[in-house]
Amino acid sequence: MKTFIYMVRHGDSPKEGDERTRGLTDKGKLDAHKLTDILIKEDIDAVISSPYDRSILTVQPLAEKIGSEVLVHESFKERMFTVGGMRISDKELYPLLETSFSDAEYALEGAESNAVCQRRSVKVLKDILTTYEGQKVVIGTHGAVMTLMMNHYDSTYDMFFLLNTSKPDIYRMEFDGQELKGVTRLWKVRSG
Numbered sequence: 001m002k003t004f005i006y007m008v009r010h011g012d013s014p015k016e017g018d019e020r021t022r023g024l025t026d027k028g029k030l031d032a033h034k035l036t037d038i039l040i041k042e043d044i045d046a047v048i049s050s051p052y053d054r055s056i057l058t059v060q061p062l063a064e065k066i067g068s069e070v071l072v073h074e075s076f077k078e079r080m081f082t083v084g085g086m087r088i089s090d091k092e093l094y095p096l097l098e099t100s101f102s103d104a105e106y107a108l109e110g111a112e113s114n115a116v117c118q119r120r121s122v123k124v125l126k127d128i129l130t131t132y133e134g135q136k137v138v139i140g141t142h143g144a145v146m147t148l149m150m151n152h153y154d155s156t157y158d159m160f161f162l163l164n165t166s167k168p169d170i171y172r173m174e175f176d177g178q179e180l181k182g183v184t185r186l187w188k189v190r191s192g
Contacts, residue, residue: 001134002176005125006039006186007150008140009169013054019078024057031168036061038170038186042136044068048128049140050076058168059140070140075124078142080112097144101159118148125149129178146171153180 011028024032039062047063048071049056056070063070081096082088088096099106100114107113121141128137141149143162150157150171170186 002174002181003129003133004042004136005128005173005175006042006044006136006138007146007169007171007173008035008039008055008059008138009143009146009165009167010050010052010055010058010140011035011168013167019052021053023053028054028058028167032058032061035059035168035170035187036065039138040065042172044138045135046071046132047138047140048073048076050078050142050145052077052142055140055142059138062138073124075120076139076141076145079114079117079144079148081144082108082111097159097162114144114148117145118152121145121149122152125152126178129175133177143167150183154183 010024011031012025013022013028014025016022035058044062044066047059047066047068049059051072051074055076056072060070081093096108104115104118105113107116125139128139143165147157147159147162147165150161150173153173166187168187172184172186174181174183
């Protein structure tokens, strides 16, 4: 029986602030409605999200449109790159990502490795595939954790893939049971 998981990377968010409470920029809010217009055509059954505000706010308009609530799951939060919950700059993040994708066990002291993040998120994804078998489920999440979940099923979803995703982004994953059968990108990147 086919199950569809829609990985939704959150929309544009402010560059400063706490990882959990950063919301969306005006562009992020506008894109959340565009995302809803795309996903409403997919007959979504359930909407699940990371506990981070920017992720919830990205999928909230869709949940409201289908008359559902956003179910929040801690395991879909972003990989913890540092201790303390503050965003690190892109300049600091890039070398950390590069090292992490070449050594899945690498992490800064007290933070989380790619391997640990992947295990925690894939465990819950597998549970969702069982619980929602035959249904269509949106998972609102973040770039790195989304990539690591997809990478569990297909190693071509790597750092290069992550760096070429957008905010927001949508990937429809088709499963037969627990086996990934295909991935389709639904978000069309717009220039300007």
